[in-house]
Amino acid sequence: MSLKHADNLRGKAAIAGIGATEFSKESGRSELRLAVEAVGAALDDAGIAPSEVDGLVSFTMDTNPEIAVAAAAGIGDLTFFSRIHYGGGAACATVAQAAMAVATGVADVVVCYRAFNERSGRRFGSGVLQRDPTVEGVGLGWNMPHGLLTPASWVAMFAQRYLHVYGATTEAFGHVAVADRKHAANNPKAYFHGKPITLEDHQNSRWIVEPMRLLDCCQETDGAQAIVVVSAERAKDLKQKPAIINAAAQGAGRLQDQMTSFYRDEMTGLAEMGVVAKQLWQTSGLTPDDIQTAVLYDHFTPFVLMQLEEFGFCGRGEAPAFVANGGLELGGKLPTNTHGGQLGEAYLHGMNGIAEGVRQIRGSSVNQVENVHNVLVTAGTGVPTSGLVLGVE
Amino acid sequence: MTDPISQDKAAFLAVVKKYEGMHDVSGVLALDPVNGPMIRHWAEAMGDTNPVYTDPEAAARTHFGEVVAPAAMLQVWIMRGMQGGAPANSATGELYKHFTDNGFGSVVATNCEQEYVRPLRLGELVQYDQLIETVSEEKTTGLGTGHFITTLTNIYVDGESGRELVGTHRFRILRYTPHKKKAKAAPPAERPLRPRKVVNKDNQAFWDGVAAGKLLFQKCLDCATPRFPFAPGCNKCASLEWDPVESTGKGVVYSHVTMHYPKFPAFDMPYAVGLIELEEGVRMLGNVLGVAHDRVRIGMPVELEFVTHDAELTVPAFRAVGEN
Numbered sequence: 001m002s003l004k005h006a007d008n009l010r011g012k013a014a015i016a017g018i019g020a021t022e023f024s025k026e027s028g029r030s031e032l033r034l035a036v037e038a039v040g041a042a043l044d045d046a047g048i049a050p051s052e053v054d055g056l057v058s059f060t061m062d063t064n065p066e067i068a069v070a071a072a073a074g075i076g077d078l079t080f081f082s083r084i085h086y087g088g089g090a091a092c093a094t095v096a097q098a099a100m101a102v103a104t105g106v107a108d109v110v111v112c113y114r115a116f117n118e119r120s121g122r123r124f125g126s127g128v129l130q131r132d133p134t135v136e137g138v139g140l141g142w143n144m145p146h147g148l149l150t151p152a153s154w155v156a157m158f159a160q161r162y163l164h165v166y167g168a169t170t171e172a173f174g175h176v177a178v179a180d181r182k183h184a185a186n187n188p189k190a191y192f193h194g195k196p197i198t199l200e201d202h203q204n205s206r207w208i209v210e211p212m213r214l215l216d217c218c219q220e221t222d223g224a225q226a227i228v229v230v231s232a233e234r235a236k237d238l239k240q241k242p243a244i245i246n247a248a249a250q251g252a253g254r255l256q257d258q259m260t261s262f263y264r265d266e267m268t269g270l271a272e273m274g275v276v277a278k279q280l281w282q283t284s285g286l287t288p289d290d291i292q293t294a295v296l297y298d299h300f301t302p303f304v305l306m307q308l309e310e311f312g313f314c315g316r317g318e319a320p321a322f323v324a325n326g327g328l329e330l331g332g333k334l335p336t337n338t339h340g341g342q343l344g345e346a347y348l349h350g351m352n353g354i355a356e357g358v359r360q361i362r363g364s365s366v367n368q369v370e371n372v373h374n375v376l377v378t379a380g381t382g383v384p385t386s387g388l389v390l391g392v393e
Numbered sequence: 394m395t396d397p398i399s400q401d402k403a404a405f406l407a408v409v410k411k412y413e414g415m416h417d418v419s420g421v422l423a424l425d426p427v428n429g430p431m432i433r434h435w436a437e438a439m440g441d442t443n444p445v446y447t448d449p450e451a452a453a454r455t456h457f458g459e460v461v462a463p464a465a466m467l468q469v470w471i472m473r474g475m476q477g478g479a480p481a482n483s484a485t486g487e488l489y490k491h492f493t494d495n496g497f498g499s500v501v502a503t504n505c506e507q508e509y510v511r512p513l514r515l516g517e518l519v520q521y522d523q524l525i526e527t528v529s530e531e532k533t534t535g536l537g538t539g540h541f542i543t544t545l546t547n548i549y550v551d552g553e554s555g556r557e558l559v560g561t562h563r564f565r566i567l568r569y570t571p572h573k574k575k576a577k578a579a580p581p582a583e584r585p586l587r588p589r590k591v592v593n594k595d596n597q598a599f600w601d602g603v604a605a606g607k608l609l610f611q612k613c614l615d616c617a618t619p620r621f622p623f624a625p626g627c628n629k630c631a632s633l634e635w636d637p638v639e640s641t642g643k644g645v646v647y648s649h650v651t652m653h654y655p656k657f658p659a660f661d662m663p664y665a666v667g668l669i670e671l672e673e674g675v676r677m678l679g680n681v682l683g684v685a686h687d688r689v690r691i692g693m694p695v696e697l698e699f700v701t702h703d704a705e706l707t708v709p710a711f712r713a714v715g716e717n
Binding site: 133 | 654657666686
């Protein structure tokens, strides 16, 4: 992975299995138990025995150490384990690092996982009220005494600037929410199955942090998702049609902060996602026109607009027009978040989006796009992040 | 293992569930036919000036062809007046007695859903049937613990070929035991302090500046680039040499938000937080003062004002210039 040249990872590894628990508001069991269930389900899906797993990857925010998951999931010796920082920005990076491990022979079967009781346990949206004087604590400390306390508030600061610079209205955010919820309405696993919304519903929903409303914010979810990565060669002989990893990248931008990159030249884009985009196009050899469907990280709707621009699906400031008239819906310009996204299906820190990317490659999505060859998947926005291009070959 | 409380609850639920589907009343005639005076009073009270409800000439020009009653008046025609209510010997009367006898003495209406099949016209006398549709399992809400009861009223008029359904009215109430009040009203909660500033060796100088009434940013001694937030080195030239520089505190709103939810008791909700671009070219956060939260605008000129919230916390804030 490099900005200067294409890397050597293209086509070397594949996602061979996906597995998740149910997505709920109160799982009734431990986060470790959820992790173990999802890992087991993903291995079943791949047709690989736990004894073959030699690598595990998760998030630094995950509370389940690799060794504890291994112990309870029938997994033995591990030769590769890694946990990635920066919240939801880690999602695609778990797969990127797993791909590097299998491509280099450091491990043969790597399972990526994320498990939490984010609704019934620690809720990320409840506000940051105290931090120790670490570097990250000091970073948050610039916001806290003024009452800028929640992820929604940090994103809203960018959203306000974006609307101002491009003369857009909050309806642009609404179109993202409507697309997500339309797709979720058709997905039995989605929390909002059968519950589409209209643009009017979006505009009538209450303010959370102006200019963002309730329906601009993702859900809070209890659940777990796991993803099995093996070499592309091995994947050919397994149970499922492989989702080939044609590019995988991490990215942090200049003067990067965690959700509060307020001090850069511009606040109308996501420089870190630009770093990811450049690498993904470079290594995959693809352009936006080659992507049939995307999973764009959607903890909050405004950052979906900026991702469309960072990846070049449209020009700067053109995302509001791109998403209008069903641009992100099935049959639209770029069917996006066909599982319902984190607004509609579940908030699994982006890992459920990777699973949807795999289903689109397999042809098994509940909202299947026709003739899918390449799927773009992104991870958490506003933080150092990551992305994947998955392909049928 | 079954505890006695849950056994009692199960037994009670079995009793009240038996009422599901029971008819309460059938074919009850309305007290008044659909009539102009009641429509006029209702429309006036609601502020609904649509002439199709009151003006025969205007109504004649619509596809209704004549005056019709507002659809939302449906329940008005079946109300039994101030002394009405469920008679004690009806199914709902009996059901409600079960609830009051078992400690669910409080009641609150929670939902009303209506379907309008066709408009009602002047002179029509409606009649209705009512049944108990559902009795929920025990639920706990913000008010207390109890059961939701949904009644369904089907409203008809006599037509040439028998009764004609004109609308339905679903009404849901919660029969509940209120949450126990604390023995003594809690004293008004002392307002929690604002979240603390976070200070370490890298940003100590900034907060020392605030204590001295100065708003400081950093300036690189090698390339002169101003910077904020405080960091030990320069992103432009990697120099570790810097000086603190005092800002004039004058700037404009670069972006802003208004915090509505969740409610933070240390703050007066809703409140505005601004990202201020100072004239020296660095940005800083602060509450925007002197202007309502919904009047803050990007580009609005502001100037520094230190605000002391408690003995340990003084922070920079920014007052809108030229606002009254």
